Amino acid sequence: MDELTERLTTEQPVVMGGAQPTVEELHERVGDLGYCLIKFTKTRGGTELGVRLDRDATDTSAADFDKGTGSVHIEGFLILNDDPVRCVADLDLATLKGTGRLNLVDKSVVTAGAQ
Template sequence: MNDLIERLSVEGRSVVVGGPDPSLEELRKRVTDIGYVFVKFVDTRGGTDLGVRVDETATDLSRADFANGTGTAHIEGTLTLDYVKVRCVADIDLASLSGTGRLVKLEEARAV
């Protein structure tokens, strides 16, 4: 397995909301309307900002209060990183826009 993926597969890695405009409103819009979020793993050299296609069936917003900026959003989704299909699993505290996350390897994609 790829070294980066292996390191990010360890449970409890520090993450923050990533992307060009990391804000509570932007996170809400991306999770509920766009279906594509950015999750940044901060404890790599320079951080690793990943674009994740949100899996609506696995994502849980029942403990997230976007209106008041409180609670936790459980976000899951998929992406391909270095030809490897992975699932990103992250729990984001809305007050700080940070939390914990990890990658779960799904399958190796074949290079053409």
């Protein structure tokens, strides 16, 4: 396992990634696009990851996107430095900050959804 991947397998502070993230953009990403940017902030310069969402595991039921309140639970897959991982993050809509971590998964899980 890569050193960065290993470091990110513990709970870390995260923010929504992107140039100027907004609640509206997060809503669009978890709704229509199925792809979200999550930035781990405690690495040198931050590590921004593009996550292909697992719609069954992502939960927006505690979010009020119109009011910008509540929280979103995000889960999805990616490959980081040749390590197949599931990103798990919880973001507060008021701040677009939260916590997250990576979990190693079998590579077939990540590549199956990419087809």
